[in-house]
Amino acid sequence: MPKDWVEELMQLMCASNLPQENIRTAQQLKRRNFPESLYKFREVNDYSLSNLRDSTLHLTFASNFNDPYDSAVNFDPHFGKSHIELLLEHTEGIYEEDRQSILCASDPILELVKHDYSQIDAATQIGDEELAKVATVIKDSHANFIAKTITEMNRQIQNSYKICSLTERLDSLPLWAHYAKDHTGFAMRYDFRGLPPENMVGLLLWPVIYSGVFNASNLLRGANSGKAFNNLFGVIAALHKSPDWDYEEEWRLVLPDSKDEPPRNLFAPLKAVYLGSKISESNETLVIREAHAAGIPVFKMRLIPHEFRMEAVPHPL
Incomplete structure (x- = not known):
């Protein structure tokens, strides 16, 4: 201690x-x-x-x-804002009811992906498995961004x-x-x-x-x-x-x-x-x-x- x-x-x-x-x-x-x-x-x-x-x-x-x-x-590069909150800030035309539903979902990123693809022409059919893959890509990309940002900050500190x-x-x-x-x-x-x-x-x-x-x-x-x-x-x-x-x-x-x-x-x-x-x-x-x-x-x-x-x-x- x-x-x-x-x-x-x-x-x-x-x-x-x-x-x-x-x-x-x-x-x-x-x-x-x-x-x-x-x-x-x-x-x-x-x-x-x-x-x-x-x-x-x-x-x-x-x-x-x-x-x-x-x-x-x-450190948190977003300073308290969650990944889903940041994505919703850049999502246009979403109703408040849908926004709250996405935020409360067990997998908010997947829920947002489902919402976005539901706005596409009904003739375009995308299965749940493909939607899950898209959500995983988005989550992995964000995790890589966080890791890269923190790594770069530490590199700067260690050499400053x-x-x-x-x-x-x-x-x-x-x-x-x-x-x-x-x-x-x-x-x-x-x-x-x-x-x-x-x-x-x-x-x-x-x-x-x-x-x-x-x-x-x-x-x-x-x-x-x-x-x-x-x-x-x-x-x-x-x-x-x-x-x-x-x-x-x-x-x-x-x-x-x-x-x-x-x-x-x-x-x-x-x-x-x-x-x-x-x-x-x-x-x-x-x-x-x-x-x-x-x-x-x-x-x-x-x-x-x-x-x-x-x-x-x-x-x-």
């Missing part, structure tokens, strides 16, 4: 016409709850060593992540924001395995609590909520009518993930950005580095060298025999 303050934060940010006061209150609320430490797991390569040396974090497109649903939204994922967990065996190349990489520790309130990195940092795909219908409703709407819906979508990922206890830097801009690095308050328990001697030397350049202490993860856990111990250097 999400923390109470995270639920409050999401309620503030999910206002349909997001007022500035909600944003200010949300920023203050999350800053009061910044963790003492957030960690970034990396395998050893030129890019990660550069981030270590320069005290930066790498932000990239959600489309590059391992979760295909990352930053995805669900730059994201960097961090975690409150240093002691997670799966995180070390998945993101630090089977414990052979390293983790960088950051403390964002000392950043000034106006610092951009602090403003971009948000907690993740594990409640499934975000339904953005209410936030997008104004856009359909040309009115004001919550244009931070993409940021909010990036903070929603499947409950399957809740073990990661994730926070994210989410930067609204042009899809034409490349991934970028941002300076972050780096405090320490932790070597994986299975890091090679050569890579250990490389990481320690860059940690010295960054002026931060080095720790190493030590596996506790027979307990399925680990602890960080100072590196003797």
Whole structure:
């Protein structure tokens, strides 16, 4: 279950016409709850060593992540109107009695098809089986339209924001395995609590909520009518993930950005580095060298025999 303050934060940010006061209150609320430490797991390569040396974090497109649903939204492109209501709006010469009869039918689309074909010359005979096929084609076409619209929206969101994922967990065996190349990489520790309130990195940092795909219908409703709407819906979508990922206890830097801009690095308050328990001697030397350049202490993860856990111990250097 999400923390109470995270639920409050999401309620503030999910206002349909997001007022500035909600944003200010949300920023203050999350800053009061910044963790003492957030960690970034990396395998050893030129890019990660550069981030270590320069005290930066790498932000990239959600489309590059391992979760295909990352930053995805669900929404109703018709904003509450049913398929049959939309069809009836474009059907001329239909009496109100017939309209109500169609709306109340067990299969309204089929009922509309029957009504339309009943207006054709009586000499044209079309059986119920053929009418059902026509209704199925109409329904399938609409379902494909909905799927295509939502897929295109998600593609745009996943390529319009730059994201960097961090975690409150240093002691997670799966995180070390998945993101630090089977414990052979390293983790960088950051403390964002000392950043000034106006610092951009602090403003971009948000907690993740594990409640499934975000339904953005209410936030997008104004856009359909040309009115004001919550244009931070993409940021909010990036903070929603499947409950399957809740073990990661994730926070994210989410930067609204042009899809034409490349991934970028941002300076972050780096405090320490932790070597994986299975890091090679050569890579250990490389990481320690860059940690010295960054002026931060080095720790190493030590596996506790027979307990399925680990602890960080100072590196003797």
